[in-house]
Amino acid sequence: MNSFVSAAQIGAPPQATADEVVRLVDVRRRFGATAALDGISLTVRKGEILGIIGRSGAGKSTLIRCLNGLERPDSGEIEIEGRSIVGLAEEDLQPLRRRVGMIFQHFNLLAAKTVEDNVALPLKIAGVARAERLKRAHELLDLVGLADKARAYPASLSGGQKQRVGIARALAARPALLLSDEATSALDPETTRSILALLKDINRKLGLTILLITHEMEVVRTIADRVAVIDAGRIVEEGQVWSVFADPKTLISRSLLSGNRPQLPEHIAARLSPTSGSEAILSIDLAGPEAQGALFADLSAALPYSFRLVHGGIDHIQNQPVAKFFIAVPTRDPALKDKVQQFLKARSARVEVLGYDTDHV
Numbered sequence: 351m352n353s354f355v356s357a358a359q360i361g362a363p364p365q366a367t368a369d370e371v372v373r374l375v376d377v378r379r380r381f382g383a384t385a386a387l388d389g390i391s392l393t394v395r396k397g398e399i400l401g402i403i404g405r406s407g408a409g410k411s412t413l414i415r416c417l418n419g420l421e422r423p424d425s426g427e428i429e430i431e432g433r434s435i436v437g438l439a440e441e442d443l444q445p446l447r448r449r450v451g452m453i454f455q456h457f458n459l460l461a462a463k464t465v466e467d468n469v470a471l472p473l474k475i476a477g478v479a480r481a482e483r484l485k486r487a488h489e490l491l492d493l494v495g496l497a498d499k500a501r502a503y504p505a506s507l508s509g510g511q512k513q514r515v516g517i518a519r520a521l522a523a524r525p526a527l528l529l530s531d532e533a534t535s536a537l538d539p540e541t542t543r544s545i546l547a548l549l550k551d552i553n554r555k556l557g558l559t560i561l562l563i564t565h566e567m568e569v570v571r572t573i574a575d576r577v578a579v580i581d582a583g584r585i586v587e588e589g590q591v592w593s594v595f596a597d598p599k600t601l602i603s604r605s606l607l608s609g610n611r612p613q614l615p616e617h618i619a620a621r622l623s624p625t626s627g628s629e630a631i632l633s634i635d636l637a638g639p640e641a642q643g644a645l646f647a648d649l650s651a652a653l654p655y656s657f658r659l660v661h662g663g664i665d666h667i668q669n670q671p672v673a674k675f676f677i678a679v680p681t682r683d684p685a686l687k688d689k690v691q692q693f694l695k696a697r698s699a700r701v702e703v704l705g706y707d708t709d710h711v
């Protein structure tokens with residue numbers, strides 16, 4: 351079986367099933383000449399963490415705003431827990447909005463209210479009595495590790511603590527879905543990791559479904575089960591995180607991934623010739639069981655000349671080995687490069703000749 355399994359066929363309308371929390375079919379939204387959303391179809395299953403990644407202006411925030419009812423699509427269907435939210439009057443949207451919690455890049459806490467009152471705010475709006483909503487707020491502050499900050503004001507908290515309050519507030523009304531729009535973009539790497547670990551923990555403990563939007567592949571890699579790549583209002587690629595990392599199909603995915611995958615060192619890339627040299631430089635991508643086998647030992651055993659390992663390594667994403675290597679194959683036997691490619695392709699690897707190195711004899 352080919353290791354690179356795409357989880358969804360791009361463009362095929364998703365089929366409704368009972369465990370879907372979100373279902374979008376051909377959602378479109380224009381702003382003047384800009385198609386911010388140009389036919390988005392996707393589903394998020396209960397308990398799943400879906401990462402949506404794209405460059406600035408790709409349509410990510412517009413998508414999130416359509417999901418929480420702040421923006422209305424021009425056409426298409428949006429269902430939350432099987433109920434359509436398209437075309438609902440404002441007052442009918444309110445109960446559905448409570449099923450959707452949201453966290454923001456800049457936390458959006460009320461500076462004049464204590465932490466516990468910030469967390470309890472959605473319950474106040476929903477008409478829950480003060481004692482009951484404070485009890486719930488304290489439970490949630492416990493969950494996010496801020497039990498001792500209930501009476502503090504947001505100004506006295508660090509960015510990471512503020513986002514924990516934001517997460518507690520988003521969970522107050524026991525939503526079915528948590529939306530996150532760049533919730534870690536304003537945080538340093540260590541705080542980002544702790545917030546992502548908290549979200550994963552909540553996802554596991556509460557079975558909460560999470561849709562998170564980011565421009566950072568590292569965020570997707572750390573917590574998402576599935577990733578959808580959005581560009582110019584369209585989903586251009588979608589699949590299990592490890593499979594998209596292993597075999598990105600589109601240029602946009604490759605460029606978003608470039609900082610997260612091994613690259614041929616620049617000084618070697620700079621001296622490659624497109625036509626000739628004493629060694630051919632090959633890039634090899636492979637994932638799944640083949641990636642952790644004795645690939646290079648087998649390759650050495652199968653072929654007469656030794657090759658040189660230039661750069662690369664094996665990563666583990668969602669417990670799947672995902673490997674990328676650059677090797678140099680001598681060109682003195684012209685058939686060798688083709689034999690190496692055949693051998694690797696038979697192991698489901700993607701192989702590309704990047705050029706020829708002139709420095710090694």
Ligand SMILES: Nc1ncnc2c1ncn2[C@@H]1O[C@H](COP(=O)(O)OP(=O)(O)OP(=O)(O)O)[C@@H](O)[C@H]1O
Binds near residue numbers: 385386407408410413
């Ligand atoms: N209210 C609006 N009026 C006019 N144009 C808009 C509006 N909202 C979004 N757009 C345009 O729609 C496109 C998508 O915007 P959106 O905010 O969804 O992008 P994004 O992916 O969230 O970008 P970023 O990563 O920078 O937050 C952009 O071209 C943007 O300029």
Ligand SMILES: [Mg+2]
Binds near residue numbers: 410411412
């Ligand atoms: Mg945005």
